[in-house]
Amino acid sequence: MFRSSTFSINSLSAAKISGRFINVSPIFFQRATKQTPSFTKSITTSVMTEQKTEQKTLTHADENINPKTIELLNKQDKYTINTYNRPPIVLTKGKGCWVYDLADRKFLDFSAGIAVNALGHADAELASVIADQATKLIHLSNLYHNEYAGELAELLVNITKEGGGFEAARVFFSNSGTEANEGALKFARKWGKQVSKEGKEKYGVISYNNAFHGRTMGALSATPSPKYQAPFSPLVPGFVHSIYNDIEKIPEVVNENTCAVIVEPIQGEGGVWVATVDFLKALRKRCDEVNALLIFDEIQCGLGRTGKLWAHQHLPKSCHPDILTLAKPLANGFPIGAIITTEKVANIIKIGDHGTTFGGNPLACRAALSVVRRINTPELLSNVNSVGDYLVNEFKRLASKYPSLITNIRGKGLILGIQFTVDPTPLIGLARERGLLLITASNQTVRIIPPLILKKEEAQHGVKIIEEIVDIFDKQRSN
Numbered sequence: 001m002f003r004s005s006t007f008s009i010n011s012l013s014a015a016k017i018s019g020r021f022i023n024v025s026p027i028f029f030q031r032a033t034k035q036t037p038s039f040t041k042s043i044t045t046s047v048m049t050e051q052k053t054e055q056k057t058l059t060h061a062d063e064n065i066n067p068k069t070i071e072l073l074n075k076q077d078k079y080t081i082n083t084y085n086r087p088p089i090v091l092t093k094g095k096g097c098w099v100y101d102l103a104d105r106k107f108l109d110f111s112a113g114i115a116v117n118a119l120g121h122a123d124a125e126l127a128s129v130i131a132d133q134a135t136k137l138i139h140l141s142n143l144y145h146n147e148y149a150g151e152l153a154e155l156l157v158n159i160t161k162e163g164g165g166f167e168a169a170r171v172f173f174s175n176s177g178t179e180a181n182e183g184a185l186k187f188a189r190k191w192g193k194q195v196s197k198e199g200k201e202k203y204g205v206i207s208y209n210n211a212f213h214g215r216t217m218g219a220l221s222a223t224p225s226p227k228y229q230a231p232f233s234p235l236v237p238g239f240v241h242s243i244y245n246d247i248e249k250i251p252e253v254v255n256e257n258t259c260a261v262i263v264e265p266i267q268g269e270g271g272v273w274v275a276t277v278d279f280l281k282a283l284r285k286r287c288d289e290v291n292a293l294l295i296f297d298e299i300q301c302g303l304g305r306t307g308k309l310w311a312h313q314h315l316p317k318s319c320h321p322d323i324l325t326l327a328k329p330l331a332n333g334f335p336i337g338a339i340i341t342t343e344k345v346a347n348i349i350k351i352g353d354h355g356t357t358f359g360g361n362p363l364a365c366r367a368a369l370s371v372v373r374r375i376n377t378p379e380l381l382s383n384v385n386s387v388g389d390y391l392v393n394e395f396k397r398l399a400s401k402y403p404s405l406i407t408n409i410r411g412k413g414l415i416l417g418i419q420f421t422v423d424p425t426p427l428i429g430l431a432r433e434r435g436l437l438l439i440t441a442s443n444q445t446v447r448i449i450p451p452l453i454l455k456k457e458e459a460q461h462g463v464k465i466i467e468e469i470v471d472i473f474d475k476q477r478s479n
């Protein structure tokens with residue numbers, strides 16, 4: 001049972017230190033309490049009287065919020081357009097798989113900036129590459145050539161082909177995943193115009209339930225979730241949604257009017273759902289029949305996360321795409337995305353068709369060169385496989401220990417989903433207050449996407465915390 005009081009001792013003393021906090025904090029707290037179950041818990045100082053062990057392991061309690069943190073949270077609350085539901089910590093530095101907050105508390109990071117920090121935080125080699133390039137050229141625009149964009153494109157094309165990936169030929173650099181998809185959709189629309197039969201319209205784009213392709217209007221139109229789409233309708237015309245892994249529906253939805261199908265080989269945000277080989281084979285076959293492009297969005301599942309460079313390298317050639325989009329870990333957190341295409345797609349894109357001010361800048365490309373070379377090594381990829389296997393086995397063990405809570409473990413390498421029978425959101429706060437950063441995905445899933453350099457001992461530490469919080473959650477539910 002919970003016993004509650006209104007403020008924690010620490011947050012109350014912080015309130016006394018900062019006069020401004022007294023005025024502003026009720027609004028901040030009100031918003032936070034509405035949105036964050038775990039924060040509600042911290043400011044009502046919920047105390048588990050019956051479970052002393054739970055208190056003992058609460059090493060990073062939200063209620064230990066310090067005055068500087070409160071000051072920064074209040075500024076954020078007052079001056080930014082808040083579209084995120086964030087916990088009351090301010091992170092200031094990192095090292096490897098760990099991040100530190102303002103109070104110098106250390107958290108093990110199982111979220112990696114949403115599958116971004118493949119090489120972990122504050123990587124010394126990358127920091128020196130970025131620092132060196134920053135003293136030379138950060139940005140030029142695409143009006144001029146730089147030393148690194150061509151080299152990065154060559155590397156991406158070559159390692160894709162050498163590693164058994166699709167017939168990559170050319171690359172366009174963007175600044176984010178959404179922008180990579182947006183560009184890929186534009187390429188597909190142009191493809192549709194070029195190959196459509198006289199008088200026929202060919203602009204349909206097919207995407208799938210639980211997909212996430214981004215938040216700009218084109219990418220959003222391919223992201224069929226009412227929570228993302230409804231406030232911004234009407235969306236771009238011509239987008240049709242179908243059911244992931246449903247082979248029977250393919251001939252009906254993918255037809256002569258279709259210019260492209262966009263699909264994640266492993267869906268990330270939607271709950272870590274893995275496409276079947278038969279589904280992707282059938283999509284490839286149907287795209288060939290109707291002359292539509294197949295776009296694989298590997299923004300979350302690509303670049304080493306599944307234990308191979310690309311998720312589609314686990315698949316036979318008969319599944320492979322015409323376009324691949326990537327971003328997230330490409331420069332380990334420095335913003336950059338890319339569209340890789342086959343020669344036939346690249347050939348239809350002409351000067352002036354697409355553009356970007358920042359995309360392909362020397363700093364991002366040089367950083368990405370260094371990151372991609374380090375991700376695409378047998379050592380790192382084998383680490384993903386071995387630590388991933390360890391985690392899968394441990395999560396399966398938890399599933400058999402808590403069968404009424406955990407029903408399935410999905411994913412590959414270090415993109416894993418733990419399927420819960422109830423909304424697992426409270427687990428995120430319970431984990432954070434024990435020094436572990438976890439995130440959820442849709443469909444009652446906890447998503448495990450740590451840095452790819454995660455060590456076995458770090459994985460063990462994370463599992464220990466996860467087991468403990470699942471146990472607490474299970475007991476809370478039955479009380």
Ligand SMILES: Cc1ncc(COP(=O)(O)O)c(C=O)c1O
Nearest residue numbers: 176177178212213214268299300
């Ligand atoms: C599969 C996938 N596509 C696209 C995006 C959008 O990428 P970004 O947030 O870099 O714009 C994401 C982001 O989570 C993603 O997971």
